[in-house]
Each structure stands twice: as structure tokens, then as C-alpha cells.
Amino acid sequence: MNKPYDVLVVGELNVDLILNQVDKFPEIGKEVLADNMTLTMGSSSAIFASNLSTVGSRVAFIGRLGHDNFGDHILASLQSRGVDTTHILRSTAYNTGATIVLNFGEDRAMVTYPGAMKHLTLQDITPGVLQKARHLHLSSVFLQSGLQQDIVALFKGAKDAGLTTSLDPQWDPAERWDIDLPQLLPHVDVFMPNINELKAFTSKDDLTAALDAIKSFARNVVVKHGSDGAYLWNGRELLHQPAFLNKDVVDSIGAGDSFDSGFIHKFISGAGDQACLEFGALTGAINTTRPGGTGAFESLALVKTIAATSFNYSF
Template identity: 35%
Template sequence: MPRSFDLLVVGDANPDVIVGPLATPLAFDQRELLVDSGTMTLGGSAAIAACGAARLGLRVAFAGRVGNDDAGHYVRDRLAARGVDVDALRLDDCLPTPLTVCVTRGEDRAIVTAPGTLSAVSADDVPERLLTSARHVHAASFFLMPRLAAGLADLFRTARDAGASTSLDTNDDPSGRWDTGTLAAVLAHTDVLLPNAREACRLAGLPEGIGQPGLAARALARRVPLVAVKNGADGALCDDGTTVHTTTGIRVTPHDTVGAGDSFDAGFLAARLNDRSAEEALAVAAVCGALSTRHPGGTDAQPTWDEAQAHLAPLGADAS
């Protein structure tokens, strides 16, 4: 049956205010520090992934919630301008749009988020017509939206029953607890898990360190069919429980790394939805993540499909 969308993305969307790079420790006591640049751009893991996938040529819809305020209208307008269908992005009259401030320092960053509507996003914000008319459903920022997390297993089950595949990027857990009780039910209906190396280790209950991302991926691959782990400058790996693929990615001079992991997600999903193998998808994803760092924020430098393909040659991969 024809599908209205290639990809439905469920999760967080907000403005990002990005300042940096910071050359000294962040100071309080009303100290004012000067940095080289500052910008406001579209943020939120789910929103950045949705924009990246649309840039790669997928038909993308977004479901979630923002405030009925200037920031919320900014988010809707930016998503729509990048080709993402926002009919299911609700405007909340009671809660404000989330806001994130990223302070960059070298390749690292500190992230401060005022959650706003994130606490109210729930499974009820996701129309069933979208779940049953998309080829794939992706969710992000699992630990930021507890109400959505509680209903995500049912959403994924409905999508899979309708013939769609599913993926999850949990992102960080601000509480530091990494309670995987609710997550276990979601993973039972998840086809692809997309953590970074630190997240993979925390989700698998393993310490961080050299070689640990691979061990974490293998442990998580016992719970989901395919795990793709982003490992920063060390590239990425994917594991289906039997075979491991790795890529070193490509080298770029990053402006900042905000949203690079979300652009990786977009590349991986776009490649899989274009019938590429897991190995090819990993190469495409690594390229998309790297290229997204060339400009401030997560969306302005996201590549097209043709641009991503052009950068695969140095990797010795053929995903054309």
C-alpha cells in the first residue's frame, strides 16, 4: 500500500541558542564572558533529525508539541521551510516552547534546557493516521519526555503492525539514573537503536572506556535487531548481533558539533529506507554527521543525498 510519508519523527523541537567557543571556565557572580560567535537556530534532537532526513530527500512528517508563542511559531516555520510536514506539531496554549542554550568549548559543549512543553508531549499528540501511513517511525530524546516515553511502546507497536519499521535515539538522561524499566518495553518494538558511545555504555550497564562501545553495542544487539553507535572522532559502528561494521568517517574542520548525532540518525535512516545495507548506511550516516558540523547549529550544513554520496569515495564505500 502506498505510504504518505517515508518517515514520521516524534519528539522534541525547540530553538537552540549556541554561543562559543568558550576559552575559560564558565563563570558566575555576574561575570560576563565574551565568545567569538552566537546564533539562534532550530534545535531538538527529533527536529534536527527530521530536517536532515528531509534534506536527504525523504518525505518527512513531525509530531510533537511546542508553545503557542513566538518561539513555537519559529520552530514550526523553520521545520516547514525545510520541507517537514508540521500538521501534527501541536501549539500548547498553557506551556512555553522549550529553549536550549549550548555553550561550546572545543569539540565539547554544555547544554542547558528549559523543558517547557516537553513534559506534556504524549502519545496522544501522535495521530494514528501518521503511524499507519509512514514507512518508518523515529523517536528521540526518550528521557526528556516521560509522558511520551510511557506510551512509546504502544506507538511503535501500532506502527509495526501497520508495516512500518521503528528507531529510537534515547539521547542523554539529565537525571543520570538511566532507568531502563520503561525503555525495555519500547526496545521490544524497536528495529534500530541509535545511541552515542556514552549512551550505549549507560544503556548496557557498562563502564565507559576503550573498546567499551563495541561491547555495549553487542549487548544491546541482543535486545534490538540493529544497533548503530556514534563514536565521535573515532567514527561509528553497527552491530546486528552477528556482524559488526565500522567506519572512520571523514575529517572536517567543525564549527561546532551541535546536532551531529541527529544528522547521523537522518543519514542512517535515509540510507536504510533507500534499501542500502547496514554497512552502507553506517558510511552514509558518518558522512552526514560530519558534514553537519561545518556551520553553527544542527541544520544549516546538513547535506543533500548527492552531496553525501560524493563524500563516500574516501571511505571506499559504494552506496550510489
């Protein structure tokens, strides 16, 4: 049965105020300078959705925004990349979320005001909406307190409706990591933490031990490992994909989300595990060539040009 959406993205929505070329880390009571500032659509979920749409998947989004200028900016940004925003809810009671990002080379520090995003609930994601999509993706569950307690029900409902599923948990600001993975992961086709998140979830010090801790109840586990590339445990073997290295990184904001978009684009097309890893690594690297999470994904033509000129890769 043909469905209108390849991927339904459930997640947080906020703008990013990015300060680049900060001369040193701020201290209480002191002021530092940044040489560059960018205001752009942020949030892991929105970056994922936008870039996934750019590379060719049909994408719809469910989330919450305030009735404010930041919310207008996010809606316009998603719509300009072809994302269906019909199911995004707007509130007069809460402001749109915002993240202040301080960039230091390939590392960064962030402060986030959640705003409307934390008031999205399971009741906002109706069975009728799920039936319109082939795949469900959720990012940043710890920023969405209204949804977190029902995450198992959400993924079970998606699987019962015939969707494939993926989850990028992102960092837990409270560092409690209080998600019941043995109950959740059997309903998640692709679990997509980075190495630090996986270690935190499992209280293990290395990749092998962390994977061993969840293998018995996980399906596919994709682990993003920065310049070391990415790994995939598929239930049979551990695959590795080297990173596409960019010697002139502008910033790494959204690189993991862009990796997710490339991986899931290939996954829903039925590509093999290694092909999914490779395209994910490519889109993650392409992300680092422009500021913000979506700057390098203005169009498919631009993505292909960057792939060819910066990474000698054609598709």
C-alpha cells in the same frame, strides 16, 4: 501500498541559542565572553527531521510547541526544509522549549528548558497518523516525560501497524536511564545511542561489554563513537565505519542527529548495512562544517557540494 510519508518523526522541539568561541567555562558569580552567537532551530528530533527531508526523504513531524515567537521560528524552519508540520500541536499553556549551548571546540555544555515538549503524550499520536508513514523515529525520550512511560506501547503500535522503527535515546539529564530495554528493543529496528549513552544504559565500561548486555533482545544497534566513527551490530557481526574527519570543525551540534538522518535515509531505501553506516558518517561530518545542526543542510545541492569539496565524496 503507497504512503504519503517515508518517516514520521515523534519528538521534542526547541530553539538553540548557541554561544561559540567562549573564552573559558563560566563560574558562579563570574562572567565570560563569547565571540559569536546563533539563534537557530534546535532539538535532536527537529534537526533529524529537517536534514532527513533535505537529503530526499518525505518527512512529517509530531510534537508540541507554544504559541510564541520561538514556536513560529521552528515551524517556519521545518516548513522551509519540506517537513510536513500538519500534526504539530501548539499550546497557549506552555512556552516553546529552549536550549542554551556553550561551545568549546568539539565539546559543549547545555542547559534546556523543556516547555511544551514534555507535554506530548501517546494520545497525540493517533493510529491514523501512524498509518500514513513507512517508518517511525523518536529522539530524546528523556526530555519527553509525557511520552516516556508509554514508549513501549508507541513502538509496539508502530510495528503492529507495519512500520519500521528507530530510536535515538539521547542523554538522560537525571541519569536514571529508567527505560525497560528488554521490553522496548524487540520493537525497535534500529537503536541509535552514542557510546556514552550505551555505556550508561548497560553500566558497562566498553563497547563489547555493552553490546553483549543487550544482544539477546536488540535488533540492530548503531553506536556513534565520535572521531572513532560508528559501529553496527546487526545480529550477526559488528561492522565499523571510520569517521569522515573535518579538520576545521565549526561546531558539533547536531552531528549525531545528522548521522541518524543519513543512516535512516539509506535504511528505508533498503541499502546494505555498510552503505547506511557510510552515509550516516558522511552526513554527520557535513554537519560540522556549518554552525548549528541544520546550517550545512540548507539544500541538497549544498550538501552535495560540501560532500565533494570537504570529503571527496560524490552521491
